Amino acid sequence: MIRLNNDTPLDVLQDVKEGDMVTDTFSKTGLVEKIEISDDGLYRIYTFNLVTGRSITIKR
Numbered sequence: 001m002i003r004l005n006n007d008t009p010l011d012v013l014q015d016v017k018e019g020d021m022v023t024d025t026f027s028k029t030g031l032v033e034k035i036e037i038s039d040d041g042l043y044r045i046y047t048f049n050l051v052t053g054r055s056i057t058i059k060r
Helices: 010-015
Strands: 019-023 029-039 044-050 053-057
Touching: none
Parallel strands: none
Antiparallel strands: 019 029, 029 044, 044 053
């Protein structure tokens, strides 16, 4: 299981793929269904959509 939070190294964030089991260490745990990566000019935003319908968003 991969723990995703703002302290997660960039190489770990980039290595996450669909089907991986992830958690935010609080209430969101599940398999990754879809990964969206966007850039707002200041932050790179990783959004991991889980099969449970929830999403984990990390700004780096």
